[in-house]
Amino acid sequence: MKTNLMNMAVVAVLLALGTSCDQKSDQDAKIQALEDKIAQLETNTAVATPVNVQAAQVADPSTLGSFQFPATEFDFGTIKEGEVIEHLFKFTNNGQAPLVISNITASCGCTSPDWTKTPVKPGEEGFVKVVFNSAAKSGAQAPTVSIQANTNPNVTRLQMKGTVIGKAAGAAAPVGPVKR
CATH class of the missing domain: 2.60.40.10 (Immunoglobulins)
Incomplete structure (x- = not known):
């Protein structure tokens, strides 16, 4: 019985470690995607104009x-x-x-x-x-x-x-x- 209890504890620990690794790699992927998006916004020179702003242009x-x-x-x-x-x-x-x-x-x-x-x-x-x-x-x-x-x-x-x-x-x- 102690062996079964011990085996179940080991399996639980391995599952917990496996799950946290999966969560960590998922978080790493999300962080990387956000960093990529920030880098893209920083290098993009075009500024998005809000839709409620009237464009002012120099008259020809x-x-x-x-x-x-x-x-x-x-x-x-x-x-x-x-x-x-x-x-x-x-x-x-x-x-x-x-x-x-x-x-x-x-x-x-x-x-x-x-x-x-x-x-x-x-x-x-x-x-x-x-x-x-x-x-x-x-x-x-x-x-x-x-x-x-x-x-x-x-x-x-x-x-x-x-x-x-x-x-x-x-x-x-x-x-x-x-x-x-």
């Missing part, structure tokens, strides 16, 4: 238009409240590609823009018309429009400025826009 000048305005600001002087001022900002495309205005936004509801909707070829002219309605306005005014286009920078601002004198009681409002 041959794909951009370029505004050249004689003036980006128009002073309409002093007007009476209720007058409507209209100004046409003309520009030339000095870029290497057709200039495309994608959108124009006004700084307030008192200002409304209109613009050349078709691409403006290099060397050709286009326009941005800005209409300012001074109804319910008084004092110094400086409405702006922001132009989004295929230019660098991609936003260009135009400004009108002037002073609106408050309405006198009983005064008649002018009819139609006033061109200056």
Whole structure:
């Protein structure tokens, strides 16, 4: 019986040693695989870009238009409240590609823009018309429009400025826009 017990103990020890050797060689293989992966990442010069990052690239000048305005600001002087001022900002495309205005936004509801909707070829002219309605306005005014286009920078601002004198009681409002 002692012999059987002793034999079973020896078998158990051998199994334990055999199992730990198998576990150790399995761990060694995993460690080696991880070290290989780390070495591969360290030698790889390409950096993985996360999927939620927008790529920023230097703009190719041959794909951009370029505004050249004689003036980006128009002073309409002093007007009476209720007058409507209209100004046409003309520009030339000095870029290497057709200039495309994608959108124009006004700084307030008192200002409304209109613009050349078709691409403006290099060397050709286009326009941005800005209409300012001074109804319910008084004092110094400086409405702006922001132009989004295929230019660098991609936003260009135009400004009108002037002073609106408050309405006198009983005064008649002018009819139609006033061109200056």
